[in-house]
Amino acid sequence: MRKLIVATSVAILCSTGSVFADAVGPSDVKMVDAVIENSLTGQMGDPAAGRDIMINRKLGNCLACHMNTEISEQPFHGEVGPPLDGAASRWSEGELRAILVNAKQAVNPDSIMPSFYSLELGARVAEKFAGKTILDAQQVEDVLAYLMTLKDE
Incomplete structure (x- = not known):
């Protein structure tokens, strides 16, 4: 019975593609x-x-352009974009989701x-x-x- 349940679950996942x-x-x-207010997946x-x-x-x-002191163990933080420290204090969840999805539409077409x-x-893609x-x-x-964990102290 257990094999049947596992096989059925795998078949369902494969048929949906995700x-x-x-x-x-x-x-x-x-x-x-x-x-963008709502989750893209309905999942946290x-x-x-x-x-x-x-x-x-x-x-x-993200570190190619942004500095984030919480990830200070990683080398080569960029300075092109705004620092991510305190991002959740500066932008709402919906604003950050929109920036991630399409910064050119959410913030600046020349971003x-x-x-x-x-x-x-x-x-040139x-x-x-x-x-x-x-x-x-x-x-x-x-x-x-993760970004929502970055709040000003």
């Missing part, structure tokens, strides 16, 4: 006044996973910050990345959960 099949697709995200983000995504040079790579959950990646998002919906929620 554990988070109910995630809002990048083309369906609703941003109003530079805010995991701050520890979000921290890992932020420091991963092949995923978020060099990538749109992490948008299909509008800009000019390598063919293998065209039509894809940088992060999936749950990864955005994970990074957001």
